[in-house]
Amino acid sequence: MLGFAKGLGFTLKKLTEKSVTHKYPDVPYPFPPRFRGIQHFSPEKCIVCNQCARICPTECIQLTGKSHPDPEKKGKIIDTYDINFEICILCDLCTEVCPTEAIVMTNNFELSTYSRDELFKNLKWLDDNNTNVREEN
Amino acid sequence: MNLSLPEELTGKTGLRTEEMILNVGPQHPSTHGVFRLVAKIDGETIKEAIPVMGYLHRGTEKLAENLTYTQIIPYTDRLDYLASMTNNYVFCHAVETMMGLEIPDRAEYLRVIVMELQRIASHFVWWGTYLLDIGAIGPFLYAFRDRETIIELFAELSGARLTYNYMRIGGVKWDAPPGWIDKVSEFVQYMKKELDNYHRLVSGNEIFVNRLTGVGTYSREMALDYSLSGVMLRCTGEKWDLRKDEPYSIYDRFDFDVPTSTDGDCMARYHLRLEEIVQSLRIVEQAVAQFPKDGEIMGKVPRVIRPPAGETFVRIEAPRGELGVYIASQGKDKPWRMKLRRPSFVNLQILPDLLRGENISNMIAILGSIDIVVGEVDA
């Protein structure tokens, strides 16, 4: 007969305990350093090896390269680079395969918009997304 | 003139009653997602219940045929989204078995630690949501507070809170960050004490005990016939746990018990799941103590993963039961066929049998005690 009384005692004890709620969004939520947020892309590092587009499980990365404007140098430079965040699952595989760390994760994660079109991020947006960049990739 | 109706219409009472079709779900609060149950009821008694599945079908098995082996790992996260780590593991384990890869010790320990923590986290969610189904709102929040600790540990380790994509073929992606192992053992010590509070809050409550004892009972034979696994099988007295009976990874290095019960009812399943948390804590504690000081976290893996032609089936003990992966390879970098044995799906098959003749208020108690995750049922 005392079973439920024990439960009542437990909840009464909890009444005065400190709440564990995070105060997000009033206070920013601190994520650990390895957190996988929205990618940052630095075009100057990219060698257009196409590995990120190939490894992407949802095929959300599209890129095109063009030949180097300086005819002396070999290789390609990046022309367009788009990530479709409607289908990106932030799985970390693109940053894992990138040999030059041109694409890296950041700790930014707020992506909500009023239109789906805005989830289609281009090279410039990804380049500008350069805060809270992850240290180890 | 004889006005009485035939016996099959009136039953014993002599009153004519009508059967009614009750549609439970797919938007019912207690079907844990988008599961649907069509129940034919007579009064409050269920005559027949037909589970309708597939609302969350994403075709993972078919998708896998067009993905390289590494690309499939994030998809396995999304099967049983409460136990992503075990899903990661079983897939990597299958490919590693095919290729005969050696896994470094440190990686194996990390895998075991995260898998057991995942089992604990998964059982917390079950505990909380089951009590929510039964009508108690408090336990849900206490369970999620403790689960949050595990989730934060995982976020620190892998960078994600739910879909970890942590394991790789041949090892794990990240090494434990400094101080992580200490945090794990701190959590284990805390949780050992905190579990008593779980029992204090719920296990002794008379309403709760009366509600579950003797509800949803089935025999060992029936469980075996339906090929149930995990707690659903062990609650009938069958001592079968793949971690003990077919040790994979490094489970043979740990000392733990396989709790069983012979009652076969919802109460037995409730106690077994809580007891499994204790055993998982024991494993984590030992794994943390034995954790190698240094070492590799990735074995020697070819640059492109191409398992030799052939097929393999591996199975592990996931939080919900036996989770199996079958892979048929033709020596390419993509599997020719992947098939998953999903414990939620298999365990759910017994539901129509259990519900026949039950009261509607037991429906939720029985469905909840099976512990399904619709992502896994529908794959």
Added chain:
Amino acid sequence: MTSLLEQTPSLLNVVLLALAAVALLAVVLGFVTYAIYFERKIIGWMQLRPGPNRVGPLGLLQTVADVAKLLLKEDTRPKSADKALFALAPVLAYGPAFAVLAVMPFSENIGFADLGIGVLYYIALSSITILGVITAGWASNNKWSLIGGLRSAAQMISYEVPLVMSVVGIILMTGSLNLRDIVEAQRDVWNIIPQFFAFCVFLIAAQAELNRSPFDLPEAESELVAGYHVEYSGFRFAMFMLAEYVYMFGMGSLITILFLGGWLPPIEALGFIPGIVWFILKFSLYVFLQFWLRATMPRIRADQLMSFAWKGLLPVALINILLTAFFVSYSNGSF
């Protein structure tokens, strides 16, 4: 206030009485607003979260915002619902909830009607609400609400029996059905002590009457989605919600009057504090118990609920009546 009722009706009297009723309505609505607020706050604190804190300072205006939302919402009605009954049900549920407050003496001089049969009046009127619930369940033309409505009818009728039976002991001791007399009879010792079993039975049966945890089956959201008011929204839903909380107000007042000595102070020395303060204190204690139970208890099963009422509570209540009758006769020197 009682004196007003006894005068010959004149325009002034009627206006004054109407104003007093409106004042009580305002108090009750204020209570409901902040009962909901505190319910959410207290359960929140018990569950280690802050509870509502966004609307107004400390979230104090949360319920006001919720009610405003309900009132401004489109009034929807299912196509196949029974039009007239669907509209009538919330009124049937709410009307008696407010009417029962007429007999409640809140202190020596705050109170409305002083009926000789106050207890009977309360119990009789509160039964009408069941009709509202069944009507709602039937008129919605929804299977869930039908099951919910029938369940709650069965539950409320079953629990009404032990509820009434447990009060009989007090009536025997006091020799009156008047609520004022019952309070005055508790000058020496509150009824909770001599009538402890009756108190327990009454407390449990009251939970079931109020459809509150652990007896919240009629609206068991995890089983029956929302029970009898599943198809109701907006203003009509607000009426059901209001009825539920006004009944909590009524039941809290009743239990304070019957068992906890109403406005009487616990010891004579504290008599300088006005009676209404004591009343509010005891009443708040009961309301807190409601929230506390809700934060802890799982829901009882429908079939066990019935057997508990008939096989558990009723015999205890009957034995209590027998014992009370025996002692009352003994102390009157009948033996």
